[in-house]
Amino acid sequence: MAHDSPLALKYFYIFNSNYGQKEGEEAQKILYFFPPQTDLDTQIKNVGLTEAIIKFTETFNSHQKCESLHTLKTRQLYFQPEEGFWMVQVLSVPTVTKTKEGVDHLEYQSDEIQDNVYWSVLEQAYRSFSLFNGTFSQILDDYDLTKLRYKLASYLSKYLSKIKLQHADILDVFHGIQFLPLDKKTFLHVQTVVNLLECSFPKIRCTAFLYNDQLVWSGLEPDDMQVLYRYLVSSLLPAQMESELQGGPIPRQSNSFSALHYGRFASGPTNLQNADIGKIPKVHLKSSSGSVVCHLVIYRALSATVCMLIDEAVSLEIDFFQRLDVFLGQRLTKLASEIAEQCSHGSANSVSAESGAKFVYYNHLNRAQKSTVHLDNRKNGNISVPSDVLRILADLNSDFRDRKPSTGETIVKTMNDYWVVGKLSNLREFYVVIHQKNANLIEINEEVKKLCDSQFKSIFFSE
């Protein structure tokens, strides 16, 4: 459906009601406002309205804060990540022009905005910010309000410019991780290389291993891994691959011919002969004692990526990177080719099982996600089902979330012969989309059962 005006981010702001309590000082409440060129008056008005709505709705249910506000032209989503701090995302509802009795008029497509999807987008923004900057209160503790405003402005303006709101869907709700299917032997090889790395370089706190955009191993806590994974897959790795494709830094052959390898740092020094170690991002990880700040050093060889998290206190010198390079270069190159071989074996087998049914799978416990609805991981709207059908998935998910059953199944048929089946069992969600004319419920049920049997041979998934 062609929109006259697409879904767009109208405002994005963060405020804390505890600041600027006196009249005339309202501007102090605002920590961040997008678009930044908005005049202060509009900013204050928006924040004031939001404050009022939140306060007002509290009178009905003080346990559950208000999450969204629907208006004809906008959709507002509210998220309180930390006590007192509110993040607000205001979206303009997309419109289409319809002709009725010869008269054109605008129609607002408010059902194209799903609360659960965009609320998750908002939450992700917060989690992503705090991964790289720490929580709001941490920044306040360590620095001051000015620093917090500065950090929010510098991080979020970049973040918001990259966000692809039109293509947000059920996967944003899950915010999951794709795991690479591997056999035991290859996985053990990955695991032991990671172990060797960690024990040879005790400075490394933990490690994550990815192959292409799929995770193989993570030593991080799942919550952190989720956010880091999103960053790697949506931002760092595509940029890396682009520079690799353009023949950027070619596999550097430092000094030995025998040790041919393709390893290099994706975060860290680009040239190991220089003393310049490059810009290394810092991340804030959860730990049993609050949070720890770590350097994020990333090393790549072929399609394999190793993320090493090193305590902030450790000062990184060039010789550390040189030793890392010597240790990882060949090992990782070898490992990457081994995985590549495994994957080509695996994909040859699975192609035959291709049927018309598409699915999205998510496991809440290990954050594993798999989708055949989405053709890539780039969030460019490259999907194999119509977007209105895809939206049904998020609706079903929202329904499961509201009703909180331990197991459940919902079947939806659309006007254009799409069947969407949502299943929930054992903390796993499974959504199947089948396009079949003149099918009946029994046939669809059969089809889903077949798919379950082929996909879930090794897990307990209630029928």
Next chain:
Amino acid sequence: MDESADGYYLELSSSVVKFDSVSKVTNVFFDDTNKQVFAVRSGGVMGVVVKGPSPATSTDFCMEDKGPVVSIKFSPDQKVLAIQRSKSSVEFINFLSGEMDAVEYSQNCKGKSHVILGFLWTNNREILFVTDHGAELFQVVPEKKSLKVQKTFSLAINWFVYCPQTCLVLLSSGTLGNQMYPLHVKQGNINKLSRFDVDIPVVPKPPKLCLLERDITLAVLYGEASIIILRHNPRGTGSPGAEVVVYTLLKMMTAKKTHVLRLDLSGRFAINVVDNLIIVHHQASKKSLMFDIAMRGETDGMVTYHQPVVGLQPIKPFTLSLPPVPSPVHTEPTQINCELYSPNWVVFQPNIIIDAKLGCLWAVELNLQPLLTMINDKCLLVDFLMKRADSKPVVIQVLQEILEPTVQNYSHLVVVAELFDHLNEVYCSFLQSEMQSHIGTPASSSLSVSPSKLPPLSPKPWIVIDQSDMYTNVFSKFVDRSRELEEGSSGKFEVWVLLEYIRSLTDFHIPVQHYLYELLINSLVQHQAYYQLHQLLQYHVVSDSKPLACLLLSLESLYPAAHQLALDMLKRLSTANEEIIEVLLSKQQILPALRFVNSVGSVDQVSARKFLDAAKATGDQNVFIGVFKFFEQRNLRLKGTTAFAKGEHCDIYVKHYASLSSEQTV
């Protein structure tokens, strides 16, 4: 260099064989076939004292003096004594009843002018004469006091060497003495093996004998007959040192030059073979070198060049205790320190050292313990130890040391990984040969491949460290120790080591035993590495089992995802449907449990009471009514009535149902 009490890896056997030392009246002979020392006093008139390794091979007797004895040897069964006193004949004395027979009989060699270089008992009743013109094999018939010629072989011979273990005789021919004719004497037959020439670095002019008997050692190394040749001036005069060349007689067929041992020394050498190792004694420095041809070295494809496993090290000093001899003239000290590497030493194969002047015979023995500090490369050390006899405790000790959870060892994980691969390579080939030998047995001959393909079953040369050894001796202890330390990183190390071991086993396609998985999981749980455990299970690194699933269920309160993992595992086991139902009911998932029962087709078998009880416990009336109706339907289908059978004890649920439906009607 560590020269403390236990710093010697070579030592002389504590059980020394004492005999009369060589003097004007006493001649001493050593028979390396029977390991007997003969002390012949005054040509035998004053007595012949025989000392062997056991009382059965030790004896003494007197015989007539018929001239100086050149050589004297018993047959292997000690029934016939052969004495050589002249150049062309050998005399025999029977000891058939254990007592010496009064009559001697004699055998001349064939050619009148031939000179007997020596004789060899190749069998209880078989003797080989080696003359300067060839070899003659005789059958000895002691009952008839005569010998019968069996085989002869003609060749101009300089000297010969014999290896009793393999019955291999090596004859030297040619002016230079470097033409080698190996003979394999076997059951009345002389099997001529193909001749080979030992290259002589510098041929003297005029040509003369330059390869000497004393430079040749015959031995068995790793099950193969080997010819060890000492060369004083190797080719390429750039390197001044001597070297040892090893020819291997592959399957007793052809000799091939296979190894060169670099000595980088010159002077007098003697060679012993102990536990498949070549020990080169160097007299000038009074120290010895040790070589192992099984170790890796530079190779040109045909010949491997070896450096010593351990550099120059002396033999452990030996103190000889003498019985106090009451003597009026001079009082001898009761203890004397034997001079090591003495010029009076004579070395015999494989590991005999005789000091003719002291009258002592020792065996050279290997003490593995000191090598632990002498060989720094742990992989090399373990490789070396694995090939030694009875080295298992020492190997385990090495493993225990390197797996001690110390900060220093953490950085050694790379070495540990390599070490495990070495251990498991041997383990794997052991398992394969085991399997082949099983297949080879006639009982399962239907399964066997063509038997000719099977390799000859050689005696297992290596020790094997299997999973249970690792578990009982290394891992379990190591885990206990790291528990005591209770430090964060030690837990990681423990998991790392276990994973590395499992990885190595998997690489060698060796099925991993369940106790290793248990240990791994326990360590992960102990250190609360639940997410790591989750990922290991996700990739099926750990094999499924009911006990493991139960362990996971018990972890749910610590790690919620364990419940899902447990259910998945039970499902994969496919024999645990009962357990799945129990788990679901315990979670009050009554309807999923019923659906599961339905899907596995065991509706007719499950206990109605169990379900009704669980349904009642949920407090959800609808669930209870649903379950009740479901079982009524079952009753109807199975028995034609909705009523429950007496044996099912469902009366209280029937009542409960009745009360619910009355409520609803009200």
